[in-house]
Amino acid sequence: MSTNTASKPLTAKDFKSDVKPVWCPGCGDFGVLSSLTKVFAELKLSPENVAVISGIGCSSRIPAYVNSYGFHGVHGRALPLAIGLKVSRPELTVIVTGGDGDGFSIGGNHFLHACRRNVDMTYVVMDNQVYGMTKGQASPTTEATWAKGKLTPGGPGINPFHPLVIALASGANYIARCSSGDPNGTAKVLAEAIAHPGFSFVQVLSPCVTYRPEQRDWKKSTRPSPVEPTDDPARAARRLMSDDGLNTGPLYVGSRAPYQPELKASVENLADLEQEFLV
Amino acid sequence: MSAPEQASARSTLIANVEDLLAHARTMEAEAAERYDDLADQMEVHNNHEVARLFRKLAEIEAKHIAAVEAMGDGLDLPELKPWEHAWDNESPEATEVDEVHYLMTPYHVISIAMHHEKKAVEFFESVVENSADPKLREMAEGLAEEEREHVRLLGEWLVRYPKPEKGWDEDPDPPNLQE
Numbered sequence: 001m002s003t004n005t006a007s008k009p010l011t012a013k014d015f016k017s018d019v020k021p022v023w024c025p026g027c028g029d030f031g032v033l034s035s036l037t038k039v040f041a042e043l044k045l046s047p048e049n050v051a052v053i054s055g056i057g058c059s060s061r062i063p064a065y066v067n068s069y070g071f072h073g074v075h076g077r078a079l080p081l082a083i084g085l086k087v088s089r090p091e092l093t094v095i096v097t098g099g100d101g102d103g104f105s106i107g108g109n110h111f112l113h114a115c116r117r118n119v120d121m122t123y124v125v126m127d128n129q130v131y132g133m134t135k136g137q138a139s140p141t142t143e144a145t146w147a148k149g150k151l152t153p154g155g156p157g158i159n160p161f162h163p164l165v166i167a168l169a170s171g172a173n174y175i176a177r178c179s180s181g182d183p184n185g186t187a188k189v190l191a192e193a194i195a196h197p198g199f200s201f202v203q204v205l206s207p208c209v210t211y212r213p214e215q216r217d218w219k220k221s222t223r224p225s226p227v228e229p230t231d232d233p234a235r236a237a238r239r240l241m242s243d244d245g246l247n248t249g250p251l252y253v254g255s256r257a258p259y260q261p262e263l264k265a266s267v268e269n270l271a272d273l274e275q276e277f278l279v
Numbered sequence: 280m281s282a283p284e285q286a287s288a289r290s291t292l293i294a295n296v297e298d299l300l301a302h303a304r305t306m307e308a309e310a311a312e313r314y315d316d317l318a319d320q321m322e323v324h325n326n327h328e329v330a331r332l333f334r335k336l337a338e339i340e341a342k343h344i345a346a347v348e349a350m351g352d353g354l355d356l357p358e359l360k361p362w363e364h365a366w367d368n369e370s371p372e373a374t375e376v377d378e379v380h381y382l383m384t385p386y387h388v389i390s391i392a393m394h395h396e397k398k399a400v401e402f403f404e405s406v407v408e409n410s411a412d413p414k415l416r417e418m419a420e421g422l423a424e425e426e427r428e429h430v431r432l433l434g435e436w437l438v439r440y441p442k443p444e445k446g447w448d449e450d451p452d453p454p455n456l457q458e
């Protein structure tokens with residue numbers, strides 16, 4: 001990782017690592033990488049004070065492509081890892097990145113409790129409604145009738161998971177949806193999400209051009225939400241009841257105090273440390 | 280809002296020469312960075328001819344950044360956030376991330392580049408049309424002419440590359456098969 005030694009402010013390009021992404025050309029995740037690096041530059045962050053944590057999946061490769069600290073972890077386990085990091089190093093800007101499979105299937109339980117615990121970090125899910133890395137299986141956000149998955153002939157047949165509803169019900173403190181086809185709009189939302197105290201959840205509709213080529217149309221079908229975000233969970237919930245999944249922008253901006261245990265200068269023994277994490 | 284109304288509303292964000300040059304600088308920088316990213320992508324996917332072309336376009340755009348910066352010498356250009364510019368989404372000259380394919384040909388590269396140079400012309404023309412400030416209009420007209428020249432040059436390049444036949448994106452041995 002190269003750090004900011006010169007006085008010249010860092011640009012988005014400075015936040016890109018030397019590792020060339022192996023994503024399929026056209027993949028929406030390129031747009032998210034562009035948004036993240038732009039926002040790090042705009043917030044004048046230093047690479048050594050940023051940690052990007054992920055699980056497994058195409059989208060979860062992002063830490064390798066960002067010039068900051070990062071951890072490409074275990075499938076579905078990015079959130080608990082990031083929570084541990086943030087509570088012990090609260091001065092860091094912690095970003096968690098991943099896909100809908102990583103975050104809502106194998107990592108679904110962590111998602112609920114991360115929203116509930118409300119540690120100050122930002123969780124960016126690149127939602128392509130499919131498992132891209134393992135070659136095109138249905139994910140929790142896949143629509144019931146998507147019949148192209150070889151493991152789910154005729155479609156999964158069950159209603160998709162609604163990430164924003166779950167985030168709201170579980171206590172996330174900032175909730176938004178973006179489209180990777182609008183990297184600058186996404187960067188704006190990410191800047192707010194990072195600046196907002198507590199757990200921020202940002203769903204980015206990010207097309208998998210290989211297994212869901214029809215998602216290229218999201219660029220045309222997504223639209224900025226016509227209403228301002230609310231701080232009232234009941235109002236946000238009502239909005240979500242009529243949401244077709246294509247409105248973008250912040251939905252809910254809460255005011256719950258983030259969870260941050262008091263840090264001891266040193267820890268006598270591991271059992272004492274463990275006690276701090278018991279709820 | 281109709282398209283002309285939108286153009287006029289946006290042009291109010293460009294009130295003077297400094298605003299215009301700040302926009303022009305971002306336009307060239309976003310285009311250059313995206314071309315470089317696309318060159319990297321094509322190298323990763325062993326499409327070397329296209330990679331070289333994207334890299335060349337990135338180098339050309341980088342020279343344009345220097346040219347715009349020289350025009351703004353001595354002026355205090357505003358530092359705009361990516362989302363504070365007078366355009367929706369990314370700058371008109373930047374290729375969008377989903378416009379590419381790993382089997383694309385030089386013909387596609389030049390066609391995409393021409394499309395975005397034309398959008399840049401339209402952008403500067405909208406500033407000319409919607410401003411009453413003679414200095415600003417003159418500079419915007421100069422920038423539009425510069426972009427028109429790029430469209431002409433790309434047009435000359437394009438004739439060197441034949442239009443690929445239908446089915447150019449069919450891969451008998453694709454890297455990603457559904458499982």
Ligand SMILES: Cc1ncc(C[n+]2csc(CCOP(=O)(O)OP(=O)(O)O)c2C)c(N)n1
Nearest residue numbers: 056057058059075099100101102131132133
């Ligand atoms: C414990 C474990 N189970 C299963 C897998 C296989 N696996 C790898 S990535 C993935 C899903 C990826 O989908 P998603 O998180 O939506 O990311 P995308 O690739 O679409 O960006 C699965 C099931 C794994 N790596 N580890």
Ligand code: SF4
Nearest residue numbers: 024027058132208209
């Ligand atoms: S398989 Fe899909 S999600 Fe993975 S890199 Fe390719 S387009 Fe992106």
